[in-house]
Amino acid sequence: MTFEQLAFYFFASVAILAAAMVVTVRNPVRAALFLILTFFAVACIWMMLEAEFLAIVLILVYVGAVMVLFLFVVMMLDIDFDQLREGFAETLPIGATVAVLVLLQLVIVLTSGPFELEQVAAPVPAAADYGNTHQLGLLIYTYYVYPFELAAVMLVLAMIAAIVLTLRDRTGTRSQKPHEQTQVKRKDRVRLVKMNAEKKN
Amino acid sequence: MPEFILSILSIFPDWLQVVLASLIKIIAIVAPLMLAVAYLTFAERKIIGYMQIRVGPNRVGPRGWLQPIADAFKLLLKEIVVPARSNKYLFVLAPILAIGPSLAAWAVIPFSDTLVLSDIDASLLYILAMTSMGVYGIIIAGWASNSKYAFLSAMRAAAQIVAYEIAMGFALVGVLMAAGSLNLGAIVNAQAGGLFSWYWLPLLPLFVVYFISGVAETNRAPFDVAEGESEIVAGFHVEYSGMTFAVFFLAEYANMILIAMLTALMFLGGWMSPLGFWSDVPLLGDGIHWLLLKTSAMLFFFLWFRATFPRYRYDQIMRLGWKVFIPVTLIWIVVMGVAMFLTPWGHLFH
DSSP states (O other): OOHHHHHHHHHHHHHHHHHHHHHHOSOHHHHHHHHHHHHHHHHHHHHHTTOHHHHHHIIIIIIIIIHHHHHHHHHHOOOOHHHHHHTHHHHHHHHHHHHHHHHHHHHHHHTSGGGSTTTSOOOOOOOTTOOHHHHHHHHHHTTTHHHHHHHHHHHHHHHHHHHHHHOOOOSSOOOOOHHHHHTOOHHHHOOOOOOOOOOOO | OOHHHHHHHTTSOHHHHHHHHHHHHHHHHHHHHHHHHHHHHHHHHHHHHHHTTOOOOOSSSGGGTTHHHHHHHHHHHSOOOOOTTSOHHHHHHHHHHHHHHHHHGGGGOOSSSSOOSOOOTTHHHHHHHHHHHTHHHHHHHHHHTTOHHHHHHHHHHHHHHHHHHHHHHHHHHHHHHHHSOSOHHHHHHTTOSSGGGSTTTTTHHHHHHHHHHHHHHTTOTTSOGGGOHHHHTTGGGTTOOHHHHHHHHHHHHHHHHHHHHHHHHHHSOTTOOSSGGGTTSTTTSSSHHHHHHHHHHHHHHHHHHHHHOOOOOHHHHHHIIIIIIHHHHHHHHHHHHHHHHHSGGGGGGO
């Protein structure tokens, strides 16, 4: 077994084990941490495929930002574990059916026709000075420019929708208005009072 | 690598040679870094001392020079107290998660034209990814301690770091637009030509935003609400003692040095001499000493900030990050893009 194979099996088994832990572990914070480990292992596999840009961006975006916010929310939740386990027996058959169906579909697709291992040749290893980032940029901004722009528009749309849906005009809040604070003049805040000296009785 | 080390290594099999050579290089980076961290704490206490007209530590060794060594021994020998109802595994894991990324980021830092451990193509992205992971140590520490103060601090740190990371990332977008590369060595080489070819001048807004975001990202004063001792005792490390506390401390200072060195590499010409026409003169020309000098100067700012500014209020930190820094960086990126591709002034940014 070569070093690459050894590394692949290591990262793949870490990814699968961690993914299994995400759904089986009881504590939601630990589940989120296992999800981070899954992302990490997958990023390492991508790195082995010479897709270093995607691998680093996966860590940067998902591990560095998305999961931080995810943990933020999960830690704030006050989850009652007994309540979570209550409906387990009733939903188990449905969940098991869905899982088996998905597994079957995956097996059928991957063992038939164009996705078979013989159909896809192993990629030629790139030269040492090959820059994945540069190539990806070239492709995105030339060949795939319309799908790329479309995805960007959809993301902006989703972002604006999220803001609009949660925006409420509340009256009576006591928030600060920095532009008013910085424009304050001396005469708005200080009142000089002229008074005669008082005499001691 | 020096000849005699190579000759010693040649007695081992090939694969072991690679591993051992990498290990030696890693030690050659990490050991001076740890020493720099120790003496940065000493410099901090001395400099802030003089700024406040005190003398600072002056008892251990000549003029107090052995103070950081004594501190290290004190922390090593203290008992590690694990709170009774804490999450024990995560409690111990948190400091490791804090120091891991802050050391891993050093793997791609070029110290001079040839002196770099791993010269990867996307080193800027790698550094961003590593620094963005440092927050997990703080969040997990806050949560695993099972203490109100620690938890509040973790929440503050998470929100703050996510906010400032975006501004930081956009500042770096400007740098890579100007240099046309994600490789740190190539970014430094693109700044060749002396003081006025460095990126601090054409990218001045991004330089300021990057450095201040760096101060916020490392949870340093005046952005240190995550450990605001007047409100939440010591924040995320309130329950930590002995070596576990020291590891958090090491991570914070290693991150400070990293941010200072990155600022020097990306905006202040890295190892380039400020006098471009003297680049071949020994000592005054290009070399690692310039990089270290610039890094030290940026580190002095970290300490100066701490001695000068009062702590920001939390909502003001959020406002500065989201409503001031991100718009400034976005506008400057658009200005650069328009100037580079639509007007004849594009050469100003190259």
